[in-house]
Amino acid sequence: MNATPVRLQLTATSRGARGKPPRHFVDLTPDERVEAVTALGEKPFRAKQLATHYFTHLTADAEAMTDLPKASRDVLVADLFPELLTTSRTLTADHGTTVKTLYHLFDGAKVESVLMRYANRTTLCVSSQAGCGLACSFCATGKMGLLRNLSTAEIVEQVRQAARALSAGEVPGGATRLSNVVFMGMGEPLANYKSVMATVRRLVAPAPDGLGLSARNVTVSTVGLVPAMDKLAGEGIPVTLALSLHAPDDELRSELVPVNTRWSVDEALDSARRYFDATGRRVSIEYALIRDVNDHAWRADLLGEKLLARGGAGWVHCNPIPLNPTPGSRWTASDPQVEREFVARLRAHGIPTTIRDTRGSDIDGACGQLAAEEDE
Numbered sequence: 087m088n089a090t091p092v093r094l095q096l097t098a099t100s101r102g103a104r105g106k107p108p109r110h111f112v113d114l115t116p117d118e119r120v121e122a123v124t125a126l127g128e129k130p131f132r133a134k135q136l137a138t139h140y141f142t143h144l145t146a147d148a149e150a151m152t153d154l155p156k157a158s159r160d161v162l163v164a165d166l167f168p169e170l171l172t173t174s175r176t177l178t179a180d181h182g183t184t185v186k187t188l189y190h191l192f193d194g195a196k197v198e199s200v201l202m203r204y205a206n207r208t209t210l211c212v213s214s215q216a217g218c219g220l221a222c223s224f225c226a227t228g229k230m231g232l233l234r235n236l237s238t239a240e241i242v243e244q245v246r247q248a249a250r251a252l253s254a255g256e257v258p259g260g261a262t263r264l265s266n267v268v269f270m271g272m273g274e275p276l277a278n279y280k281s282v283m284a285t286v287r288r289l290v291a292p293a294p295d296g297l298g299l300s301a302r303n304v305t306v307s308t309v310g311l312v313p314a315m316d317k318l319a320g321e322g323i324p325v326t327l328a329l330s331l332h333a334p335d336d337e338l339r340s341e342l343v344p345v346n347t348r349w350s351v352d353e354a355l356d357s358a359r360r361y362f363d364a365t366g367r368r369v370s371i372e373y374a375l376i377r378d379v380n381d382h383a384w385r386a387d388l389l390g391e392k393l394l395a396r397g398g399a400g401w402v403h404c405n406p407i408p409l410n411p412t413p414g415s416r417w418t419a420s421d422p423q424v425e426r427e428f429v430a431r432l433r434a435h436g437i438p439t440t441i442r443d444t445r446g447s448d449i450d451g452a453c454g455q456l457a458a459e460e461d462e
Contacts, residue, residue: 110239111166138294144250182258199244209266210248215273226412227272235278241285268305276314310354319364328370334389362401375420386428390435399436407442
């Protein structure tokens, strides 16, 4: 057990040259977009044309905006669509249907996203921070510390670029649409609350003001920032909440997820239940199974009991996932037999339980690994 208190970074601070990204069209509300284009001497309706190109045609390329005069589109794109993400490295797995991309941001910070194509859906895992300040002991990103929060546009750009690749048929299986977005990449989404919620609004807004995704197909994860969880419950947007629990007892969880020393297991679970009561959306409990650390049968029983104690099994779904180990970690995934027993114990309590897919494990699948490699 680690007795030394772990320093948590719940707010972002700039390091060195890192700072605020340049203003981007996506950072603006529809009314602000009109103000921005008129300030450049253009007619107000140009804002809707730009939104249609970006959110519907998935392009920020001036040459593709042929319904605008060339002089106008050059000025508008130069001012409102600065390049925020530069692809540094792309790795594929699962016969090309899993694509992991490492991006460099304007200030040299690095973030990753993972696009996963399944038979019946396409899912993008996005990053919301460069690094992370919550220091979860088994997480590659947590070892980096927090560099800074991402802007709304930096997050949405990850989504647009993935959606464009799918639309263009660049992922095996033919052209298709992006259906799901999960905030499970680098960073703690609820520690970047303002930008994450603005991103969610861009994702679910109907075209041409947004990408038109269903809120039910957007998942926001958290390690248990209780005040922010309660705030999210009051937003009136029925996204799925995923609570990364990883242990049902405070002693172990405080070692694995240091924020537990501020908000305990019971406090996090109570907040998760309040989220269900407010939204009607079933909460996901994420649980990385770590060999001989948190995969004991009695912990499965304790987890099942705690979930049932908060009002039956209908409000929650449990997603165990074998740990994707990071280089140098002393921990690894649970033995398959132990994993099966853990799942069986939860199901015996009546908890709906599904082992989460381990896509991309052969391409440094744990978020933060590619960025960490570049810094070595």
